Amino acid sequence: MAFFEKIRNGLRKTRNKIGDMFSAIFSSFREVDEEMLDELEEALILSDMGTEAAQDVIAELRRDVQADRLREPEQVRERLTQILTDLVRGEPEADADERSAMGLKLGTVPSIILVVGVNGVGKTTSIGKLANLLRSEGKRVMLAAGDTFRAAAAEQLSIWAERAGADIVRHEEGSDPASVVYDAIQAAKARGCDVIICDTAGRLHNKSNLMRELEKISRVIDRELPGADRETLLVLDATTGQNALLQAKSFKESVDITGLVLAKLDGTAKGGIVIAIKRELDVPVRFVCVGEGIDDLLPFDPEDFAKALF
Numbered sequence: 001m002a003f004f005e006k007i008r009n010g011l012r013k014t015r016n017k018i019g020d021m022f023s024a025i026f027s028s029f030r031e032v033d034e035e036m037l038d039e040l041e042e043a044l045i046l047s048d049m050g051t052e053a054a055q056d057v058i059a060e061l062r063r064d065v066q067a068d069r070l071r072e073p074e075q076v077r078e079r080l081t082q083i084l085t086d087l088v089r090g091e092p093e094a095d096a097d098e099r100s101a102m103g104l105k106l107g108t109v110p111s112i113i114l115v116v117g118v119n120g121v122g123k124t125t126s127i128g129k130l131a132n133l134l135r136s137e138g139k140r141v142m143l144a145a146g147d148t149f150r151a152a153a154a155e156q157l158s159i160w161a162e163r164a165g166a167d168i169v170r171h172e173e174g175s176d177p178a179s180v181v182y183d184a185i186q187a188a189k190a191r192g193c194d195v196i197i198c199d200t201a202g203r204l205h206n207k208s209n210l211m212r213e214l215e216k217i218s219r220v221i222d223r224e225l226p227g228a229d230r231e232t233l234l235v236l237d238a239t240t241g242q243n244a245l246l247q248a249k250s251f252k253e254s255v256d257i258t259g260l261v262l263a264k265l266d267g268t269a270k271g272g273i274v275i276a277i278k279r280e281l282d283v284p285v286r287f288v289c290v291g292e293g294i295d296d297l298l299p300f301d302p303e304d305f306a307k308a309l310f
């Protein structure tokens, strides 16, 4: 299935809900007026975009309507889609040319991806899908089962490793996550793996604990893989809306997040959360998940996303 179709299908819920609201507004007005703009603003707020973002979008739209003398609702629809596309896309990244098509900087062999996020958001599933995606590009992938807090976490990750055709290093429940990462690095070097993906503990313990654990893992990586390209991806559950945003803010205070994975986007009618996140945190969305299947992780494409949404 083509990328665009897949994201469209995955976002069916989002699109229908928001699309229905917009269709109703655009078909019930013959000419653009303040009332129409108010209704559009309300629809944007309901999409979980955030009140301020919605107000700013409508302010920009109003300026364009006046400056370009837009009269037809259809012209307004096109202009609104453009504003939202630009908003999701943001500024081009300074190091864009060093990044792969999926937006990650994984030039060194091996390179390393740390994956963080609260239990239940879809972290394990996302790691499995990401491993599969990298495998499909011909990369050798090593998983490190760094969530040693729950035996089930390593168990589940092993199943995904097998599905994706990735190697995995896991230790006993309760063992030191940094030592799992150490062993995974040694194994990856010995086997010539291209990418190591490290799961980390997902319990929402206090910030200083989380920081200490991640710092310890970081020290191991610095020592064993000096100069390696490293990404730290935060997985968020899109169905939790503005709560996902709060979680992201909290993680960002403790960890240097380089990208976001927005999971369960198929399960929400409020895709505007992508815009809220883009606006509030200066962290790019790298992937979206639109289902539980192994192929349901998609590199985030701002333009296709905005088109599929609106």
Ligand code: GDP
Pocket: 117, 118, 119, 120, 121, 122, 123, 124, 125, 126, 202, 263, 264, 265, 266, 267, 289, 290, 291, 292, 296
């Ligand atoms: P973790 O605790 O963060 O590791 O979360 P899991 O990866 O175990 O996922 C929790 C639940 O969410 C599982 O039942 C997954 O199948 C489901 N899940 C994960 N990602 C998605 C997604 O993109 N769409 C849907 N519909 N379900 C998902």
